[in-house]
Amino acid sequence: DGGITQSPKYLFRKEGQNVTLSCEQNLNHDAMYWYRQDPGQGLRLIYYSQIVNDFQKGDIAEGYSVSREKKESFPLTVTSAQKNPTAFYLCASSYGPFYEQYFGPGTRLTVT
């Protein structure tokens, strides 16, 4: 079955530690995205990638980093520089840049 997987579903970290969230897709999509969702709020774009080895900052990129070494994979690192890292993180992919996006199940990150 084609789809997007994110792991783990729940992640706990201590303040000051970097943490990497996984996102894999087998839809053969060129574009991939990372969003952050806070309670009662909409989706805010962190980073996106339209093609392998290329990515652009979204609206809230500070404190985050990404890589796109393979078409299927777009990991997100939440660094210790991110002031409020506790949130629900969603990965998405699309056939072309900002076409219909298909989402993974999300990772809930809690930093204490």
Added chain:
Amino acid sequence: GQQLNQSPQSMFIQEGEDVSMNCTSSSIFNTWLWYKQDPGEGPVLLIALYKAGELTSNGRLTAQFGITRKDSFLNISASIPSDVGIYFCAGQTNAGNNRKLIWGLGTSLAVNP
């Protein structure tokens, strides 16, 4: 970042009632997308609209792309308990050859059985 005006913010209805929600913007969009998010899960695409005036159905869901290209609505007929969730609209814009997807803040739907 830029956002759409999505209303209502929340709805509490009785099972069997029809539901209507909409999104408006001051910008013109080329595509409108409607998603549903269940608690703790990722959004799922419900309907995609590509042309002004287009009316598309998906089961009990109907969505329309406004004639002015600045709005869209989603209707749910005969609601059932599994319709509970947050519904998001998203509009695609090609501002200066830089395609973007702008998101509404969501409509939270609760259904009383």
